[in-house]
Amino acid sequence: MFTALKWFYNGCSHYTSGGFKKAESQFNPNDLQVDISHRNYLITGSNSGIGYSAAMEISKRGGRVHLVCRNREKGEKALNEIKLESNNENVFLHICDLSLIRDVKIFSQQWLESGQTADVLIHNAGIMNNEREETSEGIEKTFATNLLAPFLLTKLLLDNQKPEQRPLDMKQRVIIVSSGGMLTQKMSTDFEFKRVVTEGKKWDGMQAYAQTKRASVYLTELFAQKYPTTNFFSMHPGWVNTPQLESAMPTFNRLTKRIQRTPQEGSDTIVWLAISPTVEDNFSALFFQDRHPVDKFISNSNTESPAQDVEKLWSYLNHYYESIPNYYPSSASSASN
Incomplete structure (x- = not known):
């Protein structure tokens, strides 16, 4: 309870629209004055909310933007709006x-076969379910969407790309959108929340979401260790006025409605991490808020996991990766991670 209260108090000062405007006064506008017309930006969950806002801003700055969406109708609507504006x-x-997993496999294969470079991969898609739900493949859906998909898509693209599919003028960048709510959580090794079923516990969708977002911050660190030639960043957007917040957390949404950030304010750090040359060196594995690296833990919260639990995360996710058939061309370069 103390950790949650400390988080909420800090959030009221820093995660709000007012907090963003205060931080914005210190931004360097030259950070985004970059020619990005030759770069590909893959953005998941980009038909609404901060993903849509990030896609719009990067498009306005001339980037080659790839919207990765689940719903065709919503995706086409976003596509047309972004192109027009x-x-x-x-x-x-x-x-x-x-x-x-099937869809992630197909998309990554199609991307690699296209011969394009995956210059910046932005993992923004996320869900918060009110009930525990499994996919048609028998995997808990919050885990599958928020944690397993970023892991698989990143590894499939990085492990199987050819040398010419790597950007020449920068390191590849992978950005994982986390959540400030993860600061209240210590990562559980019950990654798919199976104990909820076996022990008859009540499902807590908000906690499950925060757990996957805590794990995603560790995942960023693990990737940075294992792929030193690629930059990996995690960030949180603050309290943002999005359809998901309104539907998944109605009480919290009502309490914070007047101080919430716009999607544009929430996506600013995503855009900065995706474009700015200032993060090219010495920033990989860090966790960002409003264009600055910040602490990954609330002081005295006892939310840090031992190293063996962090390695369990990698092993658990990698088990799924190793079960995917090797259908990629033999000419692709394969990592040994």
Whole structure:
């Protein structure tokens, strides 16, 4: 309870629209004055909320933006809006249900076969379910979408790309969108929340969401260790006015409605991490808020996990990766991680 109260108090000062505006006064506008017209930006969950806002801003700045969305109708609507408002024809839609390993496999294979570079991969898609739900593949859906999909998509693209599919003028970047709510959580090794079923516990969708977001911060660190030639960043957008917040956390949404950030304010750090050259060196594995690295733990909260639990996370996710058939061309370079 003390940790949650401390988090809420801190959030009222820093995670709000007012907190963003205060931080914004210190931003360097030159950080985003970069020619990105030759770079590909893959953004999951980009038909609404902060993913849509990030896609719009990067499109306006001339990037080649790839919307990775589950729903075709919503994706096409976002595609047309972004093209029209940004005056950028280099915006593309890919349909992929990230909760399904099958779809992640197909998308990554199609991308690699296209020969394009995956310059910046932004893992924004996330869900918060009010009930425990399993996918058609028998995997808990919050875990599958928020944690397993970023892991699989990142490894499938990095492990199987050819040398010419790596950007020449920068390190590849992978950005994982976490949540400030993860600061209240210590990572459980019950990654798919199976004890909820076996022990008859009540499902807590908010906690499950925060657990996957805590784990995703550790995942960023693990990737940075194992792939030193790629930059990995995690960030949280603050309290943002999005459809998901309104539907999944109605009470919290009512309490914070007047001080919430706009999607544009929430997506600013995503755009900065995706574009700015200032993060090219010495920033991999860090956790960002409003263009600055911040602590990953609330002081005296006892939310830090031992190293063996963090390694269990990698092993658990890698088990799924190793079960995927090797259908990629033999000419692709394969990592040994």
